[in-house]
Amino acid sequence: MLVTFFTLTFALGSFAGAPSNSTGCLCTYGHPCWPTADQFAELESQVSQPLIYPAPTASACYPANDPSGNCTQVMQRWTDGNWRSSIPGSMDEPNFESFVFKNGTISACYLNTSLGTPCEQGSVPVIGVDARTPQDIQVAINFAVRYNLKLVVKNTGHDYLGRSTGRGAFVVWTHKMKNITYDAEFAPEGAPANETYQAMTVGSGVQWHEAYDVANQNGRMMVGAQDIDGSVGAGGGWLQGGGHSSLSPSYGLGVDNVAQITVVTSTGTHLTVNNYQYPDLFWALRGGGGGTYGIVTSVTYRTYQQLSAVLYFMRANVTNATVMKELIGGMLRLQPNLTDDGWSGYGFLENATLTFIGMNPGMSTAAANASTQPLTDYLFSLESKGTSLEVEINPFDTWYAWYTWFKQFFSTGGEDGTNMMITSRLLSRDTLANQYADVAEILYDCQAGINTVSGGKVSQINPDSAGLNPAWRNAVVETVCGVSWAEGTTAEEIAGKIDQLKVWIKDMYALTPQAGAYFNEASLFEIDWQYTFFGSHYGKLKEIKDKYDPYRLFVVAEGVGSEEWNEELTCRW
Ligand SMILES: Cc1cc2nc3c(=O)[nH]c(=O)nc-3n(C[C@H](O)[C@H](O)[C@H](O)COP(=O)(O)OP(=O)(O)OC[C@H]3O[C@@H](n4cnc5c(N)ncnc54)[C@H](O)[C@@H]3O)c2cc1C
Ligand SMILES: *[C@@H]1O[C@H](CO)[C@@H](O)[C@H](O)[C@H]1NC(C)=O
Ligand SMILES: *[C@@H]1O[C@H](CO)[C@@H](O)[C@H](O)[C@H]1NC(C)=O
Ligand SMILES: *[C@@H]1O[C@H](CO)[C@@H](O)[C@H](O)[C@H]1NC(C)=O
Ligand SMILES: *[C@@H]1O[C@H](CO)[C@@H](O)[C@H](O)[C@H]1NC(C)=O
Ligand SMILES: *[C@@H]1O[C@H](CO)[C@@H](O)[C@H](O)[C@H]1NC(C)=O
Ligand SMILES: *[C@@H]1O[C@H](CO)[C@@H](O)[C@H](O)[C@H]1NC(C)=O
Ligand SMILES: *[C@@H]1O[C@H](CO)[C@@H](O)[C@H](O)[C@H]1NC(C)=O
C-alpha cells in the first residue's frame, strides 16, 4: 500500500491552479456552497465505509426527557480516553467540542442535562470520511479541494488546542487505520542496503497501548506517550508535534525514532518519505506540527530490546509553602544530571503533596541507588523543615511491567473528559542551574506538572536533524500549568480562567524568553507562538508547508502558516 503514485514535481505541475473562492474563504456547513446530498453520495460511493456524521460525546443523553441513546454508558465512560477516542465527534477535553460566540453564548452539549441547555453541535465537524486506507484519504482530500471545504484531520481528538475539531467542517477520521507490522529487517525505501531497522510500522490510527502490546510480544519496547491508558495516537499529532516519552532521556523523542512515514498531500499524492526520499517533508513531519503538511497514513518507528526498568518513587507531604517551593526548586536543579544518567520522571503537585515517579531502563537497583543519591540526600535534608517523606527504589523485570504498574497507579486520574486548557514551558539546563527558585514560585502557584522527558539523549541529537523546535535540545524538563472548569461555566468565567493562564504564560516567558513550549501541550495564548513552538526552524517549515500544500488545505490553530488565516481559520486575510 506504500505506493508513490506520482512524483511530487509531476503532481505540482499538473494541478498548479488550485480552486479558490473569490472571497478567500473556505466553505463551511450551512452555506450555499456546501455540497449537496447527491455530491456527498458520490463521495460515499468512492470510499470504503459509509460517511460519518459526528455528534458531541453527550448527544446520546438528549433530548433529556427521552434520551436517544445509551446515556448510562456515556456517564460511565466519560473520563475513559480510549472510549472517547472511539467516537468520531468526541474530544478528550470536552471544551473543544463547544463553540463560544463573540456575544458569549456557548454552543455545547453538556453531560449534565440538569443545566437545561439543548444539545448543540458546537465545534464538532458535521460530516466526514471514516478512513481505512490511503485511497480513502486520497478521495476525501480530492473532494475537500474540489468543494473548497474547511477540512479537519482527527485521530484520537486528544489535542489540547482543539486542532482536531472545527465548526461546520468536513473531517477525515484516521482512528481506524489500525494496521501494525513488526519487521526485524525494515529497509527504508531508497536507503543503502546495509541500513535496516528492527522496526514497527503503525497505521495512523494506532494508539500507544496497542503499539506497546505488539512491541512487547516481539520482546521490544518503543519511545511513545506515557498517558495513563495509552490512548494517545502513535502515528498522528503526538509524533508530528515532537512526542515525549518516559524513554526519551535514554533514546530521544518520538521524532528521533522514525525510519519512514507515508503521507497523502493536498494534491492527493501518496508519498513515502524518509531521509532519502522527500527528506524535506520527512524533516517537517518530525516536529513541524500535526494537521499542517498532509495526512499521515503510517509511521515506521525504531524499536529497542525490552530491558528491565527501575522505579524511583518519591512522595513528600509539605504543609509549609516556602518549604514546598524550596523542594520543587531543589528537585529541578538536580534533573540535568539525572537525565544524563537515563532517568525520566513525572512530578505531580497536589495541594501539600508532591509525587515524583522516576524511571530508568536497564539500570540495576544498586546503580539506581547510587545515581539518585544526591536527590535522596537533598530530600532528606528537608525533613528537619517539617517534610514527611517516602522514597522507594523498585525493580521491574521489563519496561512493559513498569508501564503496567504506572497505568494502575493512575487509574483514578481525571486526565481525560475534563474541560481544561494548559500551557507548557521547556526548561533549559541553564534555567535549571540558575533560575530554579524563581521558576519554582510559578510552578507552586499553578500546581504544575513537572515532566522530566528531555535532556540525556535528547540533548545529544543534532537540533537541525528534525523540524522540531531546537529548544527541546537544551531542555531537560517540560512544565505544564493548566486551568479547568465545570460544565455550564459561563463564557465570562472561562475568560477569567484564561486570564489566569495568561498570567502564568507571561511570567514563565519573562523568566525564560529564549525557551520554547511544547506544541502538543500548550494553549492558544502563547506569546510569539511561531518562535515559542518552532524557534529558528519556523522559516524553513513554512517553505516546506507552502511547497507540499499548494492548495492550503491544511490549517490548524497556531500551526505553521496559520498566521495567514482569520481566528476561525476559515478565511485568508
Ligand atoms: C491524556 C493525555 C496524555 C498525553 N500524554 C502525552 C505524552 O506522554 N507525551 C506527549 O508527547 N504528548 C502527550 N499528550 C499530548 C499529545 O501528544 C497531543 O494531544 C497530540 O495532539 C495527540 O495527537 P493525536 O493524533 O492522538 O490527537 P488528535 O487530537 O486527533 O490530533 C492532534 C493533531 O494532529 C493532527 N493529526 C492527527 N492525525 C494526523 C494524521 N494522520 N496526519 C496529519 N495530522 C494528523 C490533527 O489534525 C491535530 O492537529 C497527551 C495528551 C493527553 C490528552
Ligand atoms: C465562498 O465562501 C463563502 C463563505 O464561506 C460562501 O458563502 C460562498 O458560497 C463561497 N463561494 C464558493 C463559490 O465556494
Ligand atoms: C449501555 O451501556 C452499558 C454500560 O456500558 C451497558 O452495560 C449496556 O449494555 C448498554 N446498553 C445498551 C442498550 O447498549
Ligand atoms: C449570540 O450569537 C449567536 C450567533 O450569532 C446567536 O445565535 C445567539 O442568539 C446570540 N445570543 C444572544 C444572547 O444574543
Ligand atoms: C448539574 O447542574 C446542576 C444545575 O446547575 C447542578 O446543581 C449540579 O450540581 C450539576 N451536577 C454535576 C454532577 O455537576
Ligand atoms: C494492513 O495489513 C494487511 C496485512 O499486512 C494488508 O493486507 C493491508 O493492505 C494493510 N492495510 C493498510 C490500510 O495498509
Ligand atoms: C553502510 O555502509 C556504508 C559504506 O560502507 C557505511 O559508511 C555506513 O556506515 C554503513 N551504514 C550502516 C548503518 O551500517
Ligand atoms: C515555613 O518555612 C520557612 C522556611 O523554613 C520558615 O521561615 C517559616 O517560618 C515557616 N512558616 C511556618 C508558618 O511555619
Ligand SMILES: *[C@@H]1O[C@H](CO)[C@@H](O)[C@H](O)[C@H]1NC(C)=O
Ligand atoms: C552534576 O554532576 C556533576 C559531576 O558529577 C557535579 O559536578 C555537579 O555538581 C552535579 N550537579 C548538581 C546540580 O548536583
Ligand SMILES: *[C@@H]1O[C@H](CO)[C@@H](O)[C@H](O)[C@H]1NC(C)=O
Ligand atoms: C486539594 O485542595 C482542594 C481545595 O481545597 C480540594 O478540593 C482537593 O480535594 C484537594 N486535593 C487533594 C488530592 O487532596
Ligand SMILES: *[C@@H]1O[C@H](CO)[C@@H](O)[C@H](O)[C@H]1NC(C)=O
Ligand atoms: C540505597 O542503599 C542504601 C544502602 O543499602 C540504603 O540504606 C538506602 O535505603 C537505599 N536508598 C533507597 C532510596 O532505596
Ligand SMILES: *[C@@H]1O[C@H](CO)[C@@H](O)[C@H](O)[C@H]1NC(C)=O
Ligand atoms: C502524605 O499524606 C497522605 C494523605 O494525607 C498520606 O496518605 C501519606 O501517607 C502521607 N505520606 C507521607 C510520606 O507522609
